[in-house]
Amino acid sequence: MSYVPSTPAERQEMLSAVGLKDWRELYRDVPPQMLLTKPLNIPHAMSELEASRAMQALAAQNTQFSLILRGAGAYDHYIPSIVKSVPAKEEFLTAYTPYQAEMSQGVLQSIFEYQTMICELTGMDVSNASVYDGATAAAEAAAACRDRKRRVTLISGAVNPDTIETVRTYCYGTNDELRVIPVKDGKTDPDALNELLTEDVSAVIVQQPNFFGLLEDAEALGEIAHAGGAQYVMSCNPIALGILKTPRECGADLAVGEGQPLGLPLGFGGPYLGYMAATKAMMRKLPGRIVGETTDSNGQRAYVLSLQAREQHIRREKASSNICSNEALCALTAAVYLSVMGPNGLAEAARQCMAKAHYLCEQLTKLPGVERVHSGDYFHEFVTTLPKREQVLAALEAEGILGGLPVEGGVLWCATEKAEKAALDRAVEIVKEVLAK
Amino acid sequence: MKLIFEKSVPGRHCDLLGKCDVAAAELPQKYLRATPPELPELSEVDVSRHYTELNQHVHGVNCGFYPLGSCTMKYNPRVDEEMAALPGFTAVHPLAPEAHTRGCRAVLDTAAQYLCEISGMDAMTFQPAAGAHGEFTGVLLIKQYHDARGDTARRKIIVPDSAHGTNPATAAMCGFEVVNIPSAPDGCVDLDALKAALGEDTAGLMLTNPNTVGIFDENILEITKLVHEAGGLCYYDGANLNAVMGVVRPGDMGFDCIHMNLHKTFATPHGGGGPGAGAVGCKEFLKPYLPASALMDGAGKKQVRAFAGNFLVVVRALTYLMTLGCEGVPEAAKNAVLNANYLMQRVKGTFEPAFDRICMHEFVLDLSEYKKETGVSALDVAKSLIDYGMHPPTMYFPLIVHEALMLEPTETESKQTLDWAADVFRKLYALGKTDSETMHAAPHHAQIGRPDEVKAARNPIVRWYNDSETETVRGAGN
Numbered sequence: 056m057s058y059v060p061s062t063p064a065e066r067q068e069m070l071s072a073v074g075l076k077d078w079r080e081l082y083r084d085v086p087p088q089m090l091l092t093k094p095l096n097i098p099h100a101m102s103e104l105e106a107s108r109a110m111q112a113l114a115a116q117n118t119q120f121s122l123i124l125r126g127a128g129a130y131d132h133y134i135p136s137i138v139k140s141v142p143a144k145e146e147f148l149t150a151y152t153p154y155q156a157e158m159s160q161g162v163l164q165s166i167f168e169y170q171t172m173i174c175e176l177t178g179m180d181v182s183n184a185s186v187y188d189g190a191t192a193a194a195e196a197a198a199a200c201r202d203r204k205r206r207v208t209l210i211s212g213a214v215n216p217d218t219i220e221t222v223r224t225y226c227y228g229t230n231d232e233l234r235v236i237p238v239k240d241g242k243t244d245p246d247a248l249n250e251l252l253t254e255d256v257s258a259v260i261v262q263q264p265n266f267f268g269l270l271e272d273a274e275a276l277g278e279i280a281h282a283g284g285a286q287y288v289m290s291c292n293p294i295a296l297g298i299l300k301t302p303r304e305c306g307a308d309l310a311v312g313e314g315q316p317l318g319l320p321l322g323f324g325g326p327y328l329g330y331m332a333a334t335k336a337m338m339r340k341l342p343g344r345i346v347g348e349t350t351d352s353n354g355q356r357a358y359v360l361s362l363q364a365r366e367q368h369i370r371r372e373k374a375s376s377n378i379c380s381n382e383a384l385c386a387l388t389a390a391v392y393l394s395v396m397g398p399n400g401l402a403e404a405a406r407q408c409m410a411k412a413h414y415l416c417e418q419l420t421k422l423p424g425v426e427r428v429h430s431g432d433y434f435h436e437f438v439t440t441l442p443k444r445e446q447v448l449a450a451l452e453a454e455g456i457l458g459g460l461p462v463e464g465g466v467l468w469c470a471t472e473k474a475e476k477a478a479l480d481r482a483v484e485i486v487k488e489v490l491a492k
Numbered sequence: 493m494k495l496i497f498e499k500s501v502p503g504r505h506c507d508l509l510g511k512c513d514v515a516a517a518e519l520p521q522k523y524l525r526a527t528p529p530e531l532p533e534l535s536e537v538d539v540s541r542h543y544t545e546l547n548q549h550v551h552g553v554n555c556g557f558y559p560l561g562s563c564t565m566k567y568n569p570r571v572d573e574e575m576a577a578l579p580g581f582t583a584v585h586p587l588a589p590e591a592h593t594r595g596c597r598a599v600l601d602t603a604a605q606y607l608c609e610i611s612g613m614d615a616m617t618f619q620p621a622a623g624a625h626g627e628f629t630g631v632l633l634i635k636q637y638h639d640a641r642g643d644t645a646r647r648k649i650i651v652p653d654s655a656h657g658t659n660p661a662t663a664a665m666c667g668f669e670v671v672n673i674p675s676a677p678d679g680c681v682d683l684d685a686l687k688a689a690l691g692e693d694t695a696g697l698m699l700t701n702p703n704t705v706g707i708f709d710e711n712i713l714e715i716t717k718l719v720h721e722a723g724g725l726c727y728y729d730g731a732n733l734n735a736v737m738g739v740v741r742p743g744d745m746g747f748d749c750i751h752m753n754l755h756k757t758f759a760t761p762h763g764g765g766g767p768g769a770g771a772v773g774c775k776e777f778l779k780p781y782l783p784a785s786a787l788m789d790g791a792g793k794k795q796v797r798a799f800a801g802n803f804l805v806v807v808r809a810l811t812y813l814m815t816l817g818c819e820g821v822p823e824a825a826k827n828a829v830l831n832a833n834y835l836m837q838r839v840k841g842t843f844e845p846a847f848d849r850i851c852m853h854e855f856v857l858d859l860s861e862y863k864k865e866t867g868v869s870a871l872d873v874a875k876s877l878i879d880y881g882m883h884p885p886t887m888y889f890p891l892i893v894h895e896a897l898m899l900e901p902t903e904t905e906s907k908q909t910l911d912w913a914a915d916v917f918r919k920l921y922a923l924g925k926t927d928s929e930t931m932h933a934a935p936h937h938a939q940i941g942r943p944d945e946v947k948a949a950r951n952p953i954v955r956w957y958n959d960s961e962t963e964t965v966r967g968a969g970n
Contacts, residue, residue, distance in 0.1 A: 057820035058567050058759070059827045060906040066827065069834040069907060073850075081829045081850060082739060084708040089740050091822075097606045100817030103571050110811050113602075114580025116595030118588065127787060128798055129586050135508050137536055139577075141543045142763075149552035149568050151560060151762035154886075157878050157938035160493070161549035162764040168496050171955040175529035181954045184765065187621035190798040198665075216786040217798035224783070224794045228632060230667040270523050300525045313798070323596040324586030324785075324799025325621065326767035338952065344765065349948035352933070352941030361948040367624070367661035368889075372670040377661035380622035380755065384763030394496055394539045395506045398528040403509055406516060413517035432519060452592065460587055460787075476513040 056100055120457040122478045124415070126436050126469030127266070127460045128189070128215045129324065130316045132294065132404065133473050134392075138318040141391045142384050152344065152380070156359045163358035166346040166383065169390040176296040176393075177310035178303025179332035184344035185386040186378060189313025190221035192329030193260055193290050195376055196309045197222055198229070199333075199340040200258035200286040207232045207256045209280075211243040213265035214290065222260065241267040241429030241438070243276055252283030260288040263305075264295060267467065268412070268436025269429055277306030286337075293317050293330065293389075294408065295434050297401035302332075309333050318392030319385055328385035339365060342376030344383075407472035408435035411479065415470045418483040422490055428464050440465040447489045456482050493549065496542050497956050500532040506539075530958060549939050550764070551883050557909055559835075561854045561886035561898025562656065562704060564734045564756030566828075569815065572760065572808035581807055586799040587787055596803060603771075603810040610821060611730070611750050612743020613773030617782045618801035623731060626751025626770025627662040627698070629783060629796050633749050633774055634696045634725045635666050636781040636794065646695040646724065652681055654705060654890045659698045659729060668695055675892055679705035679847050681715050694724035701745060702732045702852035704890040704898075706832065716746025725749070725778075733757045734902070735829055735853035738822030749774040758809035769805035827903035828853040831910060835901050838914030842921035843873070846893045854900035856893050857885075863895050868924035868931050870895040875942065876923070878935040880916045 061069070075081065082090065101109065123131040142148065146161070153159030153166075166184045173182035186192050197208040210222055212235045219235065226233040236259075237247040243261050252259070259280035263271050273289060280287040288309045289302040294316045302310035314328030315321075333341050339362065347361030367374040396404060412435040419425050424442040441447055444461060451458040456478075459468035470479065534542075551558070558565035575581075584596050604616035620626040631649065638646045649663035650671045660670045671689050676682040680703060697719045702708045709715065716726045728747035734757045742750050754760050755768035762768070774782065784793035785800060816824060829852050836845055836855045845851070846858035859870045874884035874897065886898040901910060924931050935941070 056815045056817075057823040057827070057903065058569060058815075059823060059903045061827065061831075065907045066830060069830055069910075073830075073833045073837050075833075075850075078826045078830065081826065081833060082708070082736075083850060084710045085736075085740050086710060086713060089713070089744050091739060091741065094818040095738055095821055096609050097813065097818045097821070100820045101814045103569075103815060106811055106814040107571055107575065109814055110575040110807070111578060111580070113595040113598050114575075114578040116598060117580050117584050118592035119579060119583050120585075120588070120592075123585055125585055125587055127587055131583075131585065133509065135506070137540060141540075141547075143573065143577075144543070144547045145554040146547045146550035146552040147543075147764055148573070148761045149554045149565075150550050150764045151558075151563055151565060152765040154560075155551075155874070155878065155884055156943045157875065157935050157940055158551040158883060159549075159764075160939045161546035164493060164495070164549075165543070165546050165764070167954075167956070171495075171497065172529070172531060174955045175531060178525075181952075187625060187767075188797050191621070191625075191796070215798070216791070217795065220786040220791065220793075220795040221797055224632070224796055225665070227794065228628070228635070228666045270519070296525070296529070298519075298525065299523055304525060320582035320804075321585050322582050323584040323593065323803040324788075325797075325802040326769075326805055327798070327802075338954070345952075345954055347948040348953040349944045351943045355940060357940040357943040359943045359945050359948050361945070361952060361954065364949070366657075368657035370661070371657045372660035372664040374657070374661040374664070377624040377628060377658045377665055378622070379624045379656075379658050380753075380762075380766040380768040382621070382763075382767045383765030384761075385767055387764065390496075391539065391543060393531050394534060394542075395508065395536060396531070397505050397533045398531045399505060399533075400508060401531065402528060403512075407509060407512045409517045409519070410512050410514050414514040432523065448589075452589070457585060457588055457592075472509055472512075479514075 121455040122474060122482060123457045124468050124470060124482060125457050125460050127467055128217060128313060129321050130471055131321060131473055132316050132471050134318050134320065135395050137395055138388060138392045142388045147387060153360060156357060160358060163346050165387050165390060167358050169386045170346060172390055172393045173330050173332050176293055177332045178301030179310050180335040181338045182332040183341045184346060185382040186329035186331055186343055187382060188327040188329045189290060190218040192311035192331050193218050194222045194225035195331060195342045196288045196311045197258050198225065198375060199342065205255055205257035207234060208258050209234050209236050209251055209256055210260040211236045212238040213241060213243050213267060214260060214262040215266045241269045242431055243271055245275060245279055248276060248279050252285060256283060256285045258286045258288050262290040264292060264434040267429055267438050268433040269431040270434060273305035294405050297405035308337055314389050317389035319388055326382055326385055328382045328389055343378045343381055404472050411470035411474045412437060415468060415479050419486065422487050435471060436467060436469045438462060438465050438467050443489055447486050450485050450489045451482060454485055493545055495956055496532045499538055499542060500534060502533055504533045504535055506536045556881050557905060557913055558883040559885050559899040559901050560883055561900040562731055564900060564902055566759055566902040567904035568759055568761040569812060572811045575811045576804045576807045581804060599807055599810055603806050606813050607752060607771055608773055610737050611752060611773045612741030613750060614776040615779040615782060616771055616773045618769060618771050618806050619783045619796050620770035620772055621797055621802050622766060622768040623751060623753040623770045624658040624662060625796060626772045627658055627729060628665055629772045630727050630749045630751050631662055631666040632794060633778045633781045634727060637725065637778060638695055645693055648693050649695050650689050650697045654679060654703055654892050656731060679703060679707050680709040683711060686715060686718060690718060690722040694722045696725040696727055698727045698729060700729040700732050702735045705847055705856050706851040706854040707847060708852055712745045732853065735825055737825045739825050749778055754805055754809040759812040760805050760808040767802050767805055769802040824903045831901040831903055831905055835899060835910045835914060839917045842918050854898060857897040858893050859895035859897060866924045866928050868928045870897050872931040872934060873897065873920055876920050876931050876934040878938045882913060882916060
C-alpha cells in the first residue's frame with residue numbers, strides 16, 4: 056500500500072501526457088549506475104490490519120505501570136479526555152505552518168491564545184509559538200541572550216542533566232563557553248554564582264523547581280545575575296506556575312520550560328513542547344514563530360505570522376536560530392489543557408501534586424535508612440537515601456509501580472495528582488517489606 | 493471569531509480532578525504568585541465548540557489540495573494516528589528501565605534499520621525533533637569529526653544559493669562561516685564555483701538532491717568526490733527525499749550524513765507547524781559522534797534535546813513504512829515524480845516552469861514575465877488560489893527564481909485533482925490578462941481578506957490583554 060490513488064491505467068495515461076514511455080525516463084538525470092537494481096531490504100508491504108497487529112505487538116512489549124513515581128523531566132499527569140480529542144481533529148492535525156493567513160485563521164488564533172496563556176503563566180509580555188522541548192528552549196534562550204561582548208552562559212548544576220547537556224552542545228556549536236554553577240544542599244549556590252559572574256557572562260539559567268524538586272531562591276539568584284550585568288533565564292514547570300511566583304516576579308528576562316506536563320503523554324520522551332516567553336525588551340531576540348494580531352483588508356481583526364525578520368528564511372546565516380518546524384500541535388494541546396483546567400483547576404493540580412509528594416515523602420522517611428538528602432522546600436519531587444535500592448525498585452516494578460529515578464546519593468521520587476493515597480500506601484509498604492528482609 | 497478569553501465567565505469550570513485524599517502541603521508565602529494566571533474559565537462544551545470553530549478555519553491535507561513546495565504535504569494515514577495513541581506507547585516513561593521499554597526500543601531500532609536501508613547510511617538517531625534540528629545535529633557530526641582529528645582550520649561550510657534558509661542558519665549555529673555558491677543556469681551546482689570555494693578550510697557541503705528547483709543534479713558523484721578530495725564531508729538535506737526514496741540512495745551518492753523529515757517523506761502529520769521528527773543518519777565513521785541523552789544513556793555524548801526524540805512521531809513513520817514495505821516506498825517516490833511532471837505539463841503554456849525539463853517531485857513556475865505583462869504577481873496568483881479552496885504553493889522560493897511559485901503535488905493526489913488544479917491555474921492565467929484588479933484584491937471568499945502584515949510588525953500585538961486592565965500594561969509594542 057502506498058496511498059497512491061491513481062490506477063495503473065491512469066498512471067500510464069499521465070506518463071504518456073508527459074511524453075514518456077515508462078517511469079525510468081522520469082529518472083533520466085540520475086546516473087544509471089546509481090539506480091537501485093534490487094528491492095530495498097525491508098519487509099514486504101503489509102495491509103493496514105497486519106501493520107496494526109505488528110505495532111500493537113510492539114506496544115505490548117512495554118510495561119504499563121499503574122503508578123509512576125518517576126519524573127525527572129517527564130511527568131505523569133491526568134490528561135482530560137477533551138485534551139486528546141481536540142488535537143486529533145484532522146484539520147489541526149494535517150495543516151502545516153500557517154503561512155497563508157487567509158486559510159489558516161484557526162491555527163493562527165489558537166497560537167495567539169497559546170501565547171497569551173504562556174504569558175499569563177510566566178508573567179511575560181511575549182511568547183513564541185513553541186520550540187522543540189524544554190532543553191532546547193533553554194539552549195535557544197542562552198543564544199538569545201548573547202551579544203558580541205558577553206558570550207559565556209552560566210547554568211545551575213541543579214538543572215535537569217538533559218537540559219545542561221543540550222545547552223552544552225549548542226554552546227559547542229557556536230564555540231561559546233558554558234560554566235556550571237555549583238550546587239549546595241541541592242540548590243544553586245549563590246556565592247558560587249557570584250564568583251562565576253565575570254564581565255563576559257550573558258545569561259544565568261536556573262530551573263524552578265530544580266532537578267531535585269527543590270524550590271530555588273529564585274529572586275535572589277536573579278538579583279545576583281542582574282548585578283553582574285547578565286540576563287536571567289528561568290526554566291519552570293508550567294503546572295507549578297499555577298501557584299508559584301512567576302518568572303517575571305522573580306526578575307527573569309526570559310522564561311522557558313518543558314510544556315509536557317500540560318496535557319501531553321509521556322510517550323517515551325516525545326513529542327513534547329518547549330515554551331519560551333520574554334519581556335518586551337527581549338521580544339525581537341526570541342527565536343521561532345510568533346503570531347500577531349492585525350486587521351485585514353476589510354478592517355476586521357485577523358492573525359498573522361509576525362516579526363519574521365528574525366527568522367532563518369529571511370536572515371539565513373544571520374538568523375539567531377535555524378528553527379522552522381516547531382511543536383504547534385503540542386502547543387495546541389497545552390492550550391486546550393489550560394482552557395479546561397482554568398486558573399483554579401491548574402492551581403488545584405499543582406496543590407495536589409505537592410500534597411501527594413509530601414505525603415509520599417513523609418511515609419517513606421519513616422522507614423529505616425530512608426532520609427531526605429536535601430533540606431529545602433520542594434514541589435512534587437524530592438531525593439531520599441534508599442538502602443537496597445535496586446531490590447526496592449525491582450520489587451515495586453514487580454507490582455506495577457515505577458519507583459523513583461536512581462540518582463547520586465539515592466532516589467529522585469515524584470508524585471502527581473494521579474497517585475491515589477491507597478496506591479502510595481501500597482508503594483511504601485513494598486519498600487518497607489524489602490527493607491525489612 | 494471571539495478569542496477563548498472573550499468567552500470566559502468568572503466561576504465557570506470543568507470538574508476534572510476531584511478532592512485530594514491526603515493532607516494539603518503548604519509552601520511559605522515567598523514562593524507563591526501574587527495573582528492567579530488569567531486563564532479562561534469555561535465549561536467543557538464551551539471549549540469543545542471554541543476549538544471546533546477554530547478547526548473549521550483551517551485548511552488541512554484532509555480538506556483538499558495542498559501543493560506547498562518543499563513541504564511534502566502528502567496524506568497522513570489515520571492508522572498511523574491510532575498506533576501512536578496506543579497506551580502501550582503513550583504511557584511509557586522515557587526513564588523507565590530497559591526491561592520495561594522493549595517495545596519502544598524495538599520501534600526505534602526497527603525504524604532505524606529501515607531508514608538506514610532507504611538512505612544508504614549505517615547508523616541513525618531520532619533525537620532531533622525537526623528537519624532544521626536534524627541539520628544542526630548532522631553538521632555537528634561534521635564539526636566533531638574534524639575536531640577529533642585536530643583539523644580545526646576547517647571553518648567553512650559551502651551552501652548553494654538555492655538552499656533553504658535553514659542550511660546557512662544551521663551552519664552558523666555550528667560556528668561555521670557560510671560560503672554561498674551561485675547555482676548554474678540550470679539550477680544545479682556550478683562545478684567551477686564549487687571548485688573555487690573548496691580548500692583546506694572546507695569543513696563540508698550541505699546539499700539537497702533533488703535540489704530546491706526540483707532537479708536531480710546529474711553531477712552528484714563528481715560533487716561529492718570533489719568535496720571529499722578537499723577533505724570536507726557531505727551533508728544531505730533530506731527535504732526532497734520523497735522524490736527518490738527506494739530509487740536511489742543518498743549514501744550511494746557519496747553523502748556522509750543526512751537528515752530525513754519523518755513529517756514529510758514518511759507521512760506523519762505536520763500539526764499546524766509541528767511536531768516533526770528529523771532522523772539523522774550517518775556512515776559508520778561518524779557513528780561515535782551521534783547524540784544521546786545524559787539521563788537515558790549516561791554522559792559523554794553530544795545531546796540536542798531531552799530523551800530519545802519525538803518518539804510517537806517515529807511510531808507513526810514506522811507504521812507508514814510497514815504499510816508501504818519495500819514495494820510501496822519506491823512506488824510512492826515514482827508517483828510523486830509522475831504527479832509533479834503531469835501537473836507541470838498541464839500548466840505549461842500558461843504560467844511557465846523556470847526550468848523546462850523533466851522535474852523530480854516538485855517544480856517551480858517563474859511568473860516574472862507574466863508580472864511584467866499583467867502586473868499580476870506570484871502573490872496575487874497564490875491568494876487567488878485560496879478562493880478555489882486550494883492551498884497556495886510555496887511563494888518566492890527558491891530565491892534564485894523571481895516571482896516563484898513552487899508546486900509539490902505529492903503522490904497521494906489523484907489525476908482528477910491534478911486536472912482540476914491545472915484548470916484553476918489556467919483560468920487564473922487568463923483572468924490576470926483581462927482583470928488584474930480582481931487578482932490584486934484576492935482572496936474574495938476566504939476566512940479573511942488580505943491581512944496587514946506591516947501593521948502587525950510595526951505595532952506588535954502578540955498576546956491578548958483583558959480590557960479592564962490599564963493602558964500602561966497593554967500591548968507588547970510601542
